[in-house]
Amino acid sequence: MTTPATDSRGMGYLESLPRRAVMVYLPLGVFVFVLLFPFYWMAVTTFKPNAELLSREGNPFWVIEPTLAHIEKLLFQTSYPQWMWNTVVVSVVSTFTSLAASVLAAYAIERLRFRGAKQTGLAIFLAYLVPPSILFIPLATIVFKLGLFDTRWALILTYPTFLVPFCTWLLMGYFRTIPYELEECALIDGASRWQILVKIILPLAVPGLISAGIFAFTLSWNEFIYALTFISSSEVKTVPVGVVTELVEGDVYHWGSLMAGALLGSLPVAILYSFFVEHYVSGMTGAVKE
Amino acid sequence: MHRLFDNRNTLGLLFMLPAAALLLVFLTYPLGLGVWLGFTDAKVGRPGEWVGLENYVYLWGDSVTRLALFNTLLYTVVASVLKFFLGLWLAILLNQHLPFKSFFRAAILLPYIVPTALSAIAFWWIFDAQFSIISWVLTKFGLIDRYIDFLGDPWNARWSVIAANVWRGVPFVAITLLAGLQTISPSLYEAAAIDGASGWQRFWHVTLPLLTPIIAVVMTFSVLFTFTDFQLIYVITRGGPLNSTHLMATLSFQRAIPGGALGEGAAIAIAMVPFLLAAILFSYFGLQRRAWQQGATDR
Numbered sequence: 001m002t003t004p005a006t007d008s009r010g011m012g013y014l015e016s017l018p019r020r021a022v023m024v025y026l027p028l029g030v031f032v033f034v035l036l037f038p039f040y041w042m043a044v045t046t047f048k049p050n051a052e053l054l055s056r057e058g059n060p061f062w063v064i065e066p067t068l069a070h071i072e073k074l075l076f077q078t079s080y081p082q083w084m085w086n087t088v089v090v091s092v093v094s095t096f097t098s099l100a101a102s103v104l105a106a107y108a109i110e111r112l113r114f115r116g117a118k119q120t121g122l123a124i125f126l127a128y129l130v131p132p133s134i135l136f137i138p139l140a141t142i143v144f145k146l147g148l149f150d151t152r153w154a155l156i157l158t159y160p161t162f163l164v165p166f167c168t169w170l171l172m173g174y175f176r177t178i179p180y181e182l183e184e185c186a187l188i189d190g191a192s193r194w195q196i197l198v199k200i201i202l203p204l205a206v207p208g209l210i211s212a213g214i215f216a217f218t219l220s221w222n223e224f225i226y227a228l229t230f231i232s233s234s235e236v237k238t239v240p241v242g243v244v245t246e247l248v249e250g251d252v253y254h255w256g257s258l259m260a261g262a263l264l265g266s267l268p269v270a271i272l273y274s275f276f277v278e279h280y281v282s283g284m285t286g287a288v289k290e
Numbered sequence: 291m292h293r294l295f296d297n298r299n300t301l302g303l304l305f306m307l308p309a310a311a312l313l314l315v316f317l318t319y320p321l322g323l324g325v326w327l328g329f330t331d332a333k334v335g336r337p338g339e340w341v342g343l344e345n346y347v348y349l350w351g352d353s354v355t356r357l358a359l360f361n362t363l364l365y366t367v368v369a370s371v372l373k374f375f376l377g378l379w380l381a382i383l384l385n386q387h388l389p390f391k392s393f394f395r396a397a398i399l400l401p402y403i404v405p406t407a408l409s410a411i412a413f414w415w416i417f418d419a420q421f422s423i424i425s426w427v428l429t430k431f432g433l434i435d436r437y438i439d440f441l442g443d444p445w446n447a448r449w450s451v452i453a454a455n456v457w458r459g460v461p462f463v464a465i466t467l468l469a470g471l472q473t474i475s476p477s478l479y480e481a482a483a484i485d486g487a488s489g490w491q492r493f494w495h496v497t498l499p500l501l502t503p504i505i506a507v508v509m510t511f512s513v514l515f516t517f518t519d520f521q522l523i524y525v526i527t528r529g530g531p532l533n534s535t536h537l538m539a540t541l542s543f544q545r546a547i548p549g550g551a552l553g554e555g556a557a558i559a560i561a562m563v564p565f566l567l568a569a570i571l572f573s574y575f576g577l578q579r580r581a582w583q584q585g586a587t588d589r
Contacts, residue, residue, distance in 0.1 A: 024383055024386050024388070027379070027383060028380075028383045028384075028388075028394070031376075031380050031383070031398065031460075032394065032397060032398065034457070035397070035398055035400065035401055035457065035460070035461065036397060036400065038401070038409055038412040038413065038416065038457070039400065039404075039409075039412075041412060041415070041416060041423065042412045045415065053421070054421070056421075056426070060423060060426055061423075100308070101308040101309040101312060102309060104305040104306070104307075104308060104309065105305065105306055105308075105309035105310075107305060108301070108302040108303075108305035108306050109302075109306075112298045112301055112302040112305065113298065113302075114298050114299045114301070114302025114303060114306075115299050115302075117302065120306065124309075124313075127313055127317055127318075129514060129566075129570065130317060130321065131514060131515065131518035131566070132518075132520075133518040133519075133520045133539035133542070133543075133559065133562075134321070134324060134518065134559045134560070134562060134563065135317065135320050135321065135324065136543070136559075137324060137327065137542065137546045137547075137552055137555050137556045137559060138319075138320035138321070138323035138324040138327055138556065139316065139320045140546075140547070140552075141323065141327070141332075141552065142315075142316070142319070142320055142323070157312075157316060158316050160312045160313075160316065161312070161313065161316045161317045164309050164312055164313060165313070168309060193301055218403055221405060222403075222404070222405040222406060222407075224405070224406065224407045224520070224521045224524075225520050225521065225539075225543070228524075228543075229543070229547055239405070239408075240405045240406075240407035240408055240521075241407070243407070243408060243411065244407050244411065244524075244525055253415075253418075255415055255418075255421075258411055258415070259411070259412065259415065261408075261411075262408035262409070262411045262412055265405060265408050266404035266405060266408050266409070269403055269404060269405070270400065270403065270404060273396075273399075273400075273403050274396065277392070277395075277396045277399075280399070280403070281395070281399070281465060281469075284462070284465065284466065285465065285466050285469035
């Protein structure tokens with residue numbers, strides 16, 4: 001293989017161009033193609049007229065006569081706009097509720113260091129590991145007893161079960177990086193804990209709050225099993241559940257409108273994500289690294 | 291009054307209250323209730339009577355449950371192994387000096403952030419028996435002469451849902467491992483190169499040992515979420531054909547919600563817990579031993 005002398009620049013063994021093309025660009029290209037193809041396919045199908053969808057002739061990778069018929073059907077002949085609105089309301093309310101609860105909890109665990117703070121932190125982490133597919137049956141009976149079945153409240157109140165542990169854990173990591181001295185100075189100046197939290201800690205933790213908020217919003221937007229179990233009327237459904245349960249009619253699948261529903265339902269999170277990629281990535285890796 | 295709010299214990303409890311209330315009512319209590327339901331014959335609309343281990347005895351002898359357990363283990367093992375190797379490979383590729391690196395990184399994470407239920411519908415369409423684009427391409431290249439029945443044949447269906455799961459999971463593994471790779475100091479590679487280590491040796495003796503802790507955490511999460519997966523299967527196959535893709539989670543849903551047998555469904559869900567605990571303990575102790583071998587000075 002290569003000799004140590006030519007090799008002293010770190011990843012030098014990949015330097016020559018043809019070799020680099022085969023070792024790096026080719027596999028990377030395949031990865032990107034495979035990972036993004038389903039989205040391309042969603043988009044192409046959305047704008048294809050039915051005649052093109054059901055023909056095996058011609059080039060399926062392109063649209064010859066683009067049409068908005070599928071999107072039109074989705075917006076005017078189904079409850080799709082209503083599902084969109086439900087998803088927005090549920091995601092926004094549960095995200096802000098969870099963020100507020102998590103900020104207080106994380107500050108208490110990380111900074112007030114009350115008796116049992118360490119154990120509480122561990123319990124929060126363990127709560128994060130409890131998957132929704134174990135909880136949905138007992139939660140369904142609780143939601144029913146509380147009279148919340150088939151309402152948006154059922155989702156707004158149950159989504160924090162996975163949002164609060166995640167956000168608290170993430171914010172604990174952020175709060176840990178803020179120097180204690182700042183707080184001590186403020187305490188000496190006579191500030192109360194509440195003032196310290198609002199005027200010193202929160203402004204410094206804004207990137208962490210954005211990470212946690214974006215992540216929580218996407219998690220709520222994408223949630224499926226609770227929304228599927230706790231909601232039965234079309235007017236209260238969220239986008240993922242509405243598309244899966246209501247747009248599939250009988251044996252003939254309306255692929256055009258199904259794909260339009262999938263595409264439009266993915267766009268809000270994709271757009272939000274594109275604005276906050278760095279926050280999103282740091283939220284994801286931060287939650288794992290701690 | 292003011293004095294009371296300055297006491298860190300009182301204030302701490304006060305601050306913990308909203309989060310603790312939410313989690314106790316909607317997480318801890320249901321977890322306990324789930325365990326209890328598993329020991330009862332509760333049906334929808336009828337509180338159950340205690341039946342002891344009856345549900346578990348019945349499920350142990352039930353061929354569909356056994357098949358679901360087999361499917362879940364196969365799904366978890368195959369998908370996790372693939373996600374690990376492909377994710378590590380992708381992370382290493384992204385760790386090179388590349389033009390448009392941040393664009394690549396952002397694009398690659400897309401499968402992870404869009405709603406899984408919705409991307410699963412796209413896979414359902416890609417795997418369609420009559421109009422599958424994969425079959426179309428393979429036919430054009432003359433590799434097959436009949437369209438593949440991706441979701442109609444038990445083993446085809448299993449591989450198809452595993453492929454969809456790997457597609458969704460690789461970005462998460464890749465991006466978190468990339469974050470781990472970026473913390474490894476280049477001077478270590480230089481030192482290894484001076485000692486005459488080949489590229490492969492540097493990977494094996496420098497990269498991998500330093501990456502082990504984060505690999506353990508990432509793969510634990512990956513295994514947990516693959517083992518309890520629900521959406522992909524529910525959307526793409528609903529457990530079919532002939533229950534050959536039913537996982538524990540989808541079977542538990544089917545028995546409890548459309549089927550109405552809450553007790554039995556809860557028992558299936560609770561039966562997943564020992565496997566999850568085993569995965570967590572395995573990674574926890576694996577991680578501990580590793581840290582101890584490396585001197586464990588940083589934590």
